[in-house]
Amino acid sequence: xxxxxxxxxxxxxxxxxxxxxxxxxxxxxxxxxxxxxxxxxxxxxxxxxxxxxxxxxxxxxxxxxxxxxxxxxxxxxxxxxxxxxxxxxxxxxxxxxxxxxxxxxxxxxxxxxxxxxxxxxxxxxxxxxxxxxxxxxxxxxxxxxxxxxxxxxxxxxxxxx
Amino acid sequence: xxxxxxxxxxxxxxxxxxxxxxxxxxxxxxxxxxxxxxxxxxxxxxxxxxxxxxxxxxxxxxxxxxxxxxxxxxxxxxxxxxxxxxxxxxxxxxxxxxxxxxxxxxxxxxxxxxxxxxxxxxxxxxxxxxxxxxxxxxxxxxxxxxxxxxxxxxxxxxxxxxxxxxxxxxxxxxxx
Numbered sequence: 536x537x538x539x540x541x542x543x544x545x546x547x548x549x550x551x552x553x554x555x556x557x558x559x560x561x562x563x564x565x566x567x568x569x570x571x572x573x574x575x576x577x578x579x580x581x582x583x584x585x586x587x588x589x590x591x592x593x594x595x596x597x598x599x600x601x602x603x604x605x606x607x608x609x610x611x612x613x614x615x616x617x618x619x620x621x622x623x624x625x626x627x628x629x630x631x632x633x634x635x636x637x638x639x640x641x642x643x644x645x646x647x648x649x650x651x652x653x654x655x656x657x658x659x660x661x662x663x664x665x666x667x668x669x670x671x672x673x674x675x676x677x678x679x680x681x682x683x684x685x686x687x688x689x690x691x692x693x694x695x696x
Numbered sequence: 697x698x699x700x701x702x703x704x705x706x707x708x709x710x711x712x713x714x715x716x717x718x719x720x721x722x723x724x725x726x727x728x729x730x731x732x733x734x735x736x737x738x739x740x741x742x743x744x745x746x747x748x749x750x751x752x753x754x755x756x757x758x759x760x761x762x763x764x765x766x767x768x769x770x771x772x773x774x775x776x777x778x779x780x781x782x783x784x785x786x787x788x789x790x791x792x793x794x795x796x797x798x799x800x801x802x803x804x805x806x807x808x809x810x811x812x813x814x815x816x817x818x819x820x821x822x823x824x825x826x827x828x829x830x831x832x833x834x835x836x837x838x839x840x841x842x843x844x845x846x847x848x849x850x851x852x853x854x855x856x857x858x859x860x861x862x863x864x865x866x867x868x869x870x871x872x
Contacts, residue, residue: 581727581832594797595832598823623737623830625730 555592555600562604571604574613578603578620579630587630729830729838729849736763736844737828741818744795744803751792751818757844760870762791762863764814764854765826765836767798768806773835776853777810783859784813789867793817796826796834839863841870 556575562568572589578599580591588596588603599620606616620628632638677685731737740752749755756763764780766773784791793814795803800819807814820826829838832851839848848866850858 584725595823598827602824602827621730623730623828624832625728625830627727 554589555596556589557597560597560600560604562608564608567604567607570613571600571607574603574607574616575600577630578617579628581624581628725833726851727832729846731830731846732849733845733847736838736840736846737825739818739825739828741794741820741825744793744800744817744819749816751794751816753844755792755816756840757842759842760789760867761840762789762867763794763838763840764791765794765796765829765831765834765838767796767834768802769798770796770834772853774810776835776837776855777813779854779856779859780813781811783854788864789871790815794825794829794831795819796831797821797823837863839866839870 556572562571575589576587578588580586580588580593580596580599582593582595583591586596588599603616603620606619611619617629626633626638632641634642736753736756738753741750743750751763762783780791791814793816795817797820803817803819818825823831829836830849835853837850837854838846841847847870848863850863854863
Protein backbone atom coordinates (compact mmCIF):
# COMPACT_ATOMS: atom_id res chain seq x y z
CA UNK A 536 0.00 0.00 0.00
CA UNK A 537 2.77 2.40 0.91
CA UNK A 538 4.63 1.53 -2.26
CA UNK A 539 1.50 2.33 -4.24
CA UNK A 540 1.19 5.73 -2.58
CA UNK A 541 4.83 6.42 -3.22
CA UNK A 542 4.47 5.51 -6.88
CA UNK A 543 1.46 7.79 -7.18
CA UNK A 544 3.27 10.62 -5.45
CA UNK A 545 6.24 10.30 -7.77
CA UNK A 546 3.98 10.12 -10.79
CA UNK A 547 2.01 13.17 -9.80
CA UNK A 548 4.96 15.21 -8.63
CA UNK A 549 5.74 16.76 -12.02
CA UNK A 550 2.10 17.81 -12.34
CA UNK A 551 2.33 20.32 -9.55
CA UNK A 552 3.21 23.64 -11.09
CA UNK A 553 6.63 25.06 -10.63
CA UNK A 554 6.23 28.56 -9.29
CA UNK A 555 8.27 31.06 -7.44
CA UNK A 556 5.71 32.34 -4.94
CA UNK A 557 7.32 32.28 -1.51
CA UNK A 558 5.30 31.43 1.59
CA UNK A 559 5.67 34.93 3.05
CA UNK A 560 4.01 36.44 -0.01
CA UNK A 561 0.87 34.33 0.14
CA UNK A 562 -2.24 36.20 1.26
CA UNK A 563 -4.35 34.95 4.15
CA UNK A 564 -7.53 35.34 2.13
CA UNK A 565 -7.62 32.34 -0.24
CA UNK A 566 -9.95 34.13 -2.66
CA UNK A 567 -7.63 37.12 -3.02
CA UNK A 568 -4.64 34.81 -3.28
CA UNK A 569 -6.36 32.93 -6.08
CA UNK A 570 -6.97 36.18 -7.95
CA UNK A 571 -3.37 37.24 -7.35
CA UNK A 572 -2.11 33.95 -8.75
CA UNK A 573 -4.34 34.21 -11.81
CA UNK A 574 -3.21 37.79 -12.44
CA UNK A 575 0.47 36.97 -11.87
CA UNK A 576 0.37 34.28 -14.54
CA UNK A 577 -0.28 36.92 -17.18
CA UNK A 578 2.21 39.48 -15.90
CA UNK A 579 5.58 39.40 -17.54
CA UNK A 580 8.74 39.42 -15.51
CA UNK A 581 10.63 42.18 -17.31
CA UNK A 582 13.98 40.82 -16.25
CA UNK A 583 13.46 37.34 -17.70
CA UNK A 584 10.87 38.47 -20.25
CA UNK A 585 9.35 35.15 -21.21
CA UNK A 586 8.47 34.11 -17.70
CA UNK A 587 5.50 35.31 -15.74
CA UNK A 588 6.11 36.88 -12.38
CA UNK A 589 4.41 33.81 -10.97
CA UNK A 590 7.23 31.62 -12.34
CA UNK A 591 10.19 33.89 -11.97
CA UNK A 592 12.36 34.17 -8.93
CA UNK A 593 13.91 37.44 -10.08
CA UNK A 594 13.91 40.18 -7.49
CA UNK A 595 11.69 42.47 -9.53
CA UNK A 596 9.19 39.65 -10.06
CA UNK A 597 8.92 39.20 -6.30
CA UNK A 598 8.41 42.95 -5.85
CA UNK A 599 5.69 42.90 -8.47
CA UNK A 600 4.00 39.86 -6.90
CA UNK A 601 3.90 41.65 -3.58
CA UNK A 602 2.64 44.80 -5.27
CA UNK A 603 -0.17 42.92 -7.04
CA UNK A 604 -1.25 41.44 -3.71
CA UNK A 605 -1.14 44.82 -2.01
CA UNK A 606 -3.35 46.36 -4.67
CA UNK A 607 -5.83 43.50 -4.34
CA UNK A 608 -5.94 43.83 -0.57
CA UNK A 609 -6.61 47.56 -0.93
CA UNK A 610 -9.61 46.57 -3.03
CA UNK A 611 -8.45 47.09 -6.62
CA UNK A 612 -10.24 45.14 -9.33
CA UNK A 613 -8.17 42.82 -11.50
CA UNK A 614 -8.17 45.28 -14.37
CA UNK A 615 -7.21 48.15 -12.05
CA UNK A 616 -4.15 46.19 -10.95
CA UNK A 617 -3.17 45.53 -14.56
CA UNK A 618 -3.73 49.18 -15.48
CA UNK A 619 -1.52 50.23 -12.59
CA UNK A 620 1.31 48.18 -14.07
CA UNK A 621 0.62 49.11 -17.70
CA UNK A 622 0.89 52.82 -16.88
CA UNK A 623 4.40 52.15 -15.58
CA UNK A 624 5.71 49.42 -17.84
CA UNK A 625 3.53 49.54 -20.95
CA UNK A 626 1.54 46.76 -22.60
CA UNK A 627 4.65 44.59 -22.67
CA UNK A 628 4.09 43.77 -19.00
CA UNK A 629 1.21 41.53 -20.11
CA UNK A 630 2.23 38.17 -21.50
CA UNK A 631 -0.94 38.10 -23.59
CA UNK A 632 -1.06 41.18 -25.81
CA UNK A 633 -4.17 43.33 -25.30
CA UNK A 634 -6.85 43.40 -27.97
CA UNK A 635 -6.85 46.92 -29.38
CA UNK A 636 -6.26 48.99 -32.51
CA UNK A 637 -2.51 48.63 -32.68
CA UNK A 638 -2.61 44.88 -32.11
CA UNK A 639 -5.44 43.94 -34.53
CA UNK A 640 -2.88 42.85 -37.10
CA UNK A 641 -1.34 40.57 -34.49
CA UNK A 642 -4.64 38.94 -33.59
CA UNK A 643 -6.17 38.85 -37.08
CA UNK A 644 -2.96 38.40 -39.11
CA UNK A 645 -2.96 34.59 -39.08
CA UNK A 646 -6.66 34.51 -39.98
CA UNK A 647 -6.07 36.92 -42.87
CA UNK A 648 -3.17 34.82 -44.16
CA UNK A 649 -5.34 31.70 -43.91
CA UNK A 650 -8.23 33.31 -45.80
CA UNK A 651 -5.85 34.62 -48.47
CA UNK A 652 -4.36 31.14 -48.85
CA UNK A 653 -7.83 29.59 -49.25
CA UNK A 654 -8.79 32.22 -51.84
CA UNK A 655 -5.52 31.69 -53.70
CA UNK A 656 -5.91 27.91 -53.76
CA UNK A 657 -9.53 28.16 -54.88
CA UNK A 658 -8.57 30.44 -57.76
CA UNK A 659 -5.68 28.16 -58.71
CA UNK A 660 -7.71 24.96 -58.79
CA UNK A 661 -10.68 26.56 -60.48
CA UNK A 662 -8.49 27.96 -63.22
CA UNK A 663 -6.78 24.65 -63.70
CA UNK A 664 -10.11 22.90 -64.07
CA UNK A 665 -11.22 25.42 -66.69
CA UNK A 666 -7.94 25.01 -68.55
CA UNK A 667 -8.25 21.23 -68.47
CA UNK A 668 -11.78 21.43 -69.81
CA UNK A 669 -10.64 23.71 -72.66
CA UNK A 670 -7.73 21.58 -73.72
CA UNK A 671 -9.55 18.32 -73.20
CA UNK A 672 -8.00 15.26 -71.74
CA UNK A 673 -4.72 14.95 -73.58
CA UNK A 674 -3.07 12.37 -71.43
CA UNK A 675 -1.25 9.95 -73.73
CA UNK A 676 -3.15 6.85 -74.71
CA UNK A 677 -1.73 3.59 -75.82
CA UNK A 678 -1.88 2.93 -79.54
CA UNK A 679 -3.45 -0.37 -80.68
CA UNK A 680 0.05 -1.65 -81.42
CA UNK A 681 1.22 -0.94 -77.92
CA UNK A 682 -1.89 -2.47 -76.45
CA UNK A 683 -1.27 -5.73 -78.35
CA UNK A 684 2.30 -5.79 -77.18
CA UNK A 685 1.28 -5.23 -73.58
CA UNK A 686 -1.26 -8.05 -73.78
CA UNK A 687 1.36 -10.38 -75.19
CA UNK A 688 3.81 -9.51 -72.46
CA UNK A 689 1.23 -10.02 -69.76
CA UNK A 690 0.23 -13.39 -71.21
CA UNK A 691 3.79 -14.59 -71.44
CA UNK A 692 4.87 -13.51 -68.04
CA UNK A 693 3.32 -15.78 -65.45
CA UNK A 694 5.46 -14.33 -62.74
CA UNK A 695 8.41 -15.99 -61.08
CA UNK A 696 7.79 -19.65 -60.85
CA UNK B 697 -1.79 41.84 -65.27
CA UNK B 698 -1.98 38.11 -64.55
CA UNK B 699 1.83 38.03 -64.60
CA UNK B 700 1.86 40.32 -61.61
CA UNK B 701 0.60 37.53 -59.41
CA UNK B 702 3.92 35.72 -59.84
CA UNK B 703 5.79 38.66 -58.33
CA UNK B 704 3.54 38.56 -55.28
CA UNK B 705 5.40 35.76 -53.40
CA UNK B 706 8.67 37.55 -54.05
CA UNK B 707 7.23 40.80 -52.72
CA UNK B 708 5.84 39.00 -49.70
CA UNK B 709 9.18 37.38 -49.04
CA UNK B 710 10.95 40.72 -49.44
CA UNK B 711 8.65 42.40 -46.94
CA UNK B 712 9.06 39.66 -44.34
CA UNK B 713 12.82 39.55 -44.89
CA UNK B 714 13.02 43.32 -44.42
CA UNK B 715 11.08 43.10 -41.15
CA UNK B 716 13.32 40.33 -39.89
CA UNK B 717 16.47 42.14 -40.98
CA UNK B 718 15.48 45.21 -39.00
CA UNK B 719 14.10 43.19 -36.10
CA UNK B 720 17.23 41.14 -35.66
CA UNK B 721 19.41 44.21 -35.21
CA UNK B 722 17.37 45.29 -32.22
CA UNK B 723 18.14 44.18 -28.70
CA UNK B 724 14.95 42.56 -27.39
CA UNK B 725 16.02 43.23 -23.82
CA UNK B 726 15.78 46.97 -24.30
CA UNK B 727 12.19 48.00 -23.78
CA UNK B 728 10.65 51.33 -24.60
CA UNK B 729 9.57 53.24 -21.54
CA UNK B 730 5.83 53.64 -21.12
CA UNK B 731 6.52 57.05 -19.62
CA UNK B 732 8.23 58.75 -22.56
CA UNK B 733 6.91 62.32 -22.93
CA UNK B 734 4.89 61.87 -19.77
CA UNK B 735 5.52 63.67 -16.49
CA UNK B 736 7.85 61.89 -14.10
CA UNK B 737 5.91 59.71 -11.68
CA UNK B 738 4.87 60.82 -8.23
CA UNK B 739 7.62 59.77 -5.83
CA UNK B 740 9.43 61.00 -2.75
CA UNK B 741 12.60 59.41 -1.49
CA UNK B 742 14.67 60.14 1.61
CA UNK B 743 18.26 61.26 1.20
CA UNK B 744 20.95 58.62 1.03
CA UNK B 745 23.54 60.81 2.74
CA UNK B 746 22.89 62.03 6.25
CA UNK B 747 21.97 65.70 5.95
CA UNK B 748 21.93 65.44 2.15
CA UNK B 749 19.03 66.10 -0.18
CA UNK B 750 16.51 63.42 -1.02
CA UNK B 751 14.71 63.19 -4.30
CA UNK B 752 11.07 63.79 -5.16
CA UNK B 753 8.99 64.64 -8.18
CA UNK B 754 9.00 68.29 -7.11
CA UNK B 755 12.78 68.39 -7.57
CA UNK B 756 12.40 67.73 -11.29
CA UNK B 757 11.60 70.32 -13.91
CA UNK B 758 12.74 73.93 -14.07
CA UNK B 759 15.77 72.92 -16.10
CA UNK B 760 16.89 69.85 -18.00
CA UNK B 761 18.03 67.15 -15.59
CA UNK B 762 19.39 63.65 -15.65
CA UNK B 763 18.12 60.95 -13.31
CA UNK B 764 20.24 57.86 -12.91
CA UNK B 765 19.10 54.68 -11.19
CA UNK B 766 22.04 52.86 -9.65
CA UNK B 767 23.10 50.43 -6.94
CA UNK B 768 26.39 49.36 -5.46
CA UNK B 769 25.53 45.70 -6.15
CA UNK B 770 25.10 46.38 -9.85
CA UNK B 771 28.18 45.61 -11.92
CA UNK B 772 27.29 47.67 -15.02
CA UNK B 773 26.79 50.65 -12.71
CA UNK B 774 30.49 50.54 -12.02
CA UNK B 775 31.11 50.52 -15.76
CA UNK B 776 29.13 53.71 -16.35
CA UNK B 777 30.33 55.43 -13.20
CA UNK B 778 33.39 57.17 -14.74
CA UNK B 779 31.16 58.45 -17.56
CA UNK B 780 28.79 59.96 -15.01
CA UNK B 781 31.70 61.48 -13.12
CA UNK B 782 32.86 63.13 -16.32
CA UNK B 783 29.34 64.34 -17.07
CA UNK B 784 29.08 65.82 -13.62
CA UNK B 785 32.44 67.60 -13.90
CA UNK B 786 31.41 69.22 -17.15
CA UNK B 787 28.46 70.94 -15.46
CA UNK B 788 26.09 70.35 -18.33
CA UNK B 789 22.98 69.54 -16.32
CA UNK B 790 22.20 68.44 -12.77
CA UNK B 791 22.55 64.71 -12.21
CA UNK B 792 20.26 63.10 -9.66
CA UNK B 793 20.53 59.56 -8.41
CA UNK B 794 18.03 56.96 -7.30
CA UNK B 795 19.82 54.40 -5.18
CA UNK B 796 17.81 51.30 -6.01
CA UNK B 797 17.34 48.53 -3.44
CA UNK B 798 20.72 49.05 -1.91
CA UNK B 799 22.10 49.07 1.60
CA UNK B 800 22.91 52.52 2.84
CA UNK B 801 26.38 51.55 4.08
CA UNK B 802 27.22 49.76 0.81
CA UNK B 803 26.05 52.67 -1.32
CA UNK B 804 27.90 55.32 0.65
CA UNK B 805 31.09 53.26 0.70
CA UNK B 806 30.77 52.69 -3.05
CA UNK B 807 30.41 56.43 -3.70
CA UNK B 808 33.22 57.27 -1.33
CA UNK B 809 35.54 54.93 -3.15
CA UNK B 810 34.58 55.85 -6.71
CA UNK B 811 33.42 59.42 -6.30
CA UNK B 812 29.95 60.90 -6.05
CA UNK B 813 28.66 62.52 -9.25
CA UNK B 814 25.15 63.14 -7.93
CA UNK B 815 23.72 66.42 -6.63
CA UNK B 816 20.86 64.61 -4.98
CA UNK B 817 20.40 60.95 -4.16
CA UNK B 818 17.09 59.42 -3.16
CA UNK B 819 17.17 56.12 -1.38
CA UNK B 820 14.69 53.59 -2.78
CA UNK B 821 14.97 50.74 -0.31
CA UNK B 822 11.76 48.94 -1.28
CA UNK B 823 12.15 49.46 -5.01
CA UNK B 824 8.68 51.00 -5.16
CA UNK B 825 9.87 54.26 -6.69
CA UNK B 826 11.71 52.09 -9.20
CA UNK B 827 8.46 50.38 -10.13
CA UNK B 828 6.77 53.78 -10.47
CA UNK B 829 9.49 54.78 -12.91
CA UNK B 830 9.13 51.51 -14.80
CA UNK B 831 12.64 50.42 -13.86
CA UNK B 832 13.34 46.78 -14.74
CA UNK B 833 17.11 46.68 -14.77
CA UNK B 834 19.70 48.92 -13.23
CA UNK B 835 21.39 51.05 -14.35
CA UNK B 836 18.80 53.19 -16.06
CA UNK B 837 19.18 56.81 -17.02
CA UNK B 838 16.40 59.29 -17.73
CA UNK B 839 16.51 62.70 -19.36
CA UNK B 840 13.92 65.02 -17.81
CA UNK B 841 12.94 68.23 -19.59
CA UNK B 842 12.10 71.64 -18.11
CA UNK B 843 8.46 70.71 -17.65
CA UNK B 844 9.47 67.66 -15.64
CA UNK B 845 8.57 65.20 -18.39
CA UNK B 846 10.60 62.09 -19.17
CA UNK B 847 12.03 62.54 -22.65
CA UNK B 848 14.45 59.66 -22.91
CA UNK B 849 15.34 56.49 -21.10
CA UNK B 850 18.55 54.56 -21.46
CA UNK B 851 18.70 51.02 -20.10
CA UNK B 852 22.11 49.63 -19.23
CA UNK B 853 25.37 51.44 -18.61
CA UNK B 854 25.80 54.87 -20.14
CA UNK B 855 28.88 54.46 -22.31
CA UNK B 856 30.88 57.42 -23.62
CA UNK B 857 29.23 56.94 -27.04
CA UNK B 858 25.75 56.94 -25.54
CA UNK B 859 26.53 60.15 -23.72
CA UNK B 860 28.12 61.93 -26.69
CA UNK B 861 25.81 60.70 -29.44
CA UNK B 862 22.45 60.55 -27.73
CA UNK B 863 22.20 62.12 -24.31
CA UNK B 864 24.24 65.32 -24.81
CA UNK B 865 22.58 66.27 -28.13
CA UNK B 866 19.17 65.70 -26.54
CA UNK B 867 20.05 67.87 -23.56
CA UNK B 868 21.26 70.60 -25.94
CA UNK B 869 18.02 70.41 -27.85
CA UNK B 870 15.86 70.49 -24.73
CA UNK B 871 17.77 73.47 -23.40
CA UNK B 872 16.86 75.59 -26.43
